[in-house]
Amino acid sequence: MRPNLMPLSRRAVDPRHLMVMQQANRREQLQAVTAGLEKARTILESARPATWVFTGDTVVQGAGQTGAGRTFSEHFGDHLRNKLRRLLDVVVNTGVQNSRADNFLKTLDWRVTRFAPEVVFLMLGSADAAAGPTGRTRFREVLNEIVDALAKTKTALILQTPPTARPDHWTDPTDLPAYVAIVREVADARDVAGIDHWSLFKDRLAQAETEPDWWSSGGQLPNVRGHVELTRQVVEALSR
Template identity: 40%
Template sequence: MRRSTILRTVLLAVFASMVPAEAVGSAGIEPYRATRPPQPFLEPADERERLRRMLDRALPITWVFTGDSITHGAKHTHGWRSYCQHFEERVRWELHKVSDFVINTGISGQRAREVLSSFDDRVTRFAPAAVFLLVGMNDAKDGVSGRGRFRTDLAELVDRVRQLGAVPVLQTANPIDVEHSPDREDLPAYMDIIRSVAEERAVFLIDHHVFWESQSAGVIDDWLSDPIHPNERGHHEYAKKIFVELNIFDPASPTCSLEIP
């Protein structure tokens, strides 16, 4: 074969590799088109139903959990999974939604105002379909004078989540040992604010506080690591409450039926 023929053949091959996929499609080859799939959280109107549809569909989504030390799950879990990690195991493994991603941006010691000020970094950049918000434990240290600010910040957090097209989920925090944490004695009032904002803005609420209060004092003590933080048992109870509210609790599943010695 002449050298010029070889060169022409090589150039034709290179040119063919540069032809857009759409041009190839006319020859009977299906072109690849990177399209954004329809987002299941844009409908229906009821956000609780949207969440359940997210869990029923195969479409991969991102779940973000943000808040304070309870969501952070550091130290007081004693090496066990936090409630966010139980959620991840239930959804990504047991429900087979392996392409979903669960992201935890909780930071110990923070208030609603700090989550709000770092919202883009902690929430927006992950393009979530749902955002679980758990704040109030540290805000309660501001007492009566801080209630108005907390309500305003919480409502703005809800609004900003919805502006992303995502579903906000508000959570109340567990009861505490007030005798040994008197600086948070106003916690019940802050939990009432969370309930009020949830009702006013029709936000899906997971009320851990009420559930814990329905237990005996001895049980609550068994679920706490110190006067305010849930331990490994407490975190599992948080997770189970979420599963029940989302209708994905199954007593036969290893995650739901976990026994912690």
């Protein structure tokens, strides 16, 4: 990790932001995806190498947000190798700029299943939100189809909400908060683990004495420091 970036640390995570619910129905079929965080923690405690896939849309890809810096999936790879000494673990980033849920489902094999990953981190919603209120039902349907598809692979799924925009953009006309809510609702209803970056960003901002420099010049997407914060939140969730 670059010396000018804050090192990752382990801190307690507010359980409100770990979107894990317990249900009795369909437990056998969804055992792998529902155990996302637990399975990932078990993997980190074992000596067996693992493959981790980070996938989704623009935030995951990095898409010019970080300049020559690293994305949060790359920082996570550094954490695995340098902090945890998991030298044989493989981290794959298949995020695609402006990718919507429909496109992700169509390309699921190319972007996820061909790697046979032990763990998949999935962040969608930022691009889908451009469809506004009329696109919400379809987004929910496709997100459920994605959960169904991954349930057949025995891959541990961890859903991620997108992070917030810079505070001066919170009043901008956007339907993203509604799509973030759908991600939370699907995670709860389907018993899928998740990390609520949206709420974590807001909580950290409320606790900060000065506004962190986490966003690119447009104020909508995380910059290199924002990606470090995303990584910190992933590490904290897996360290709980």
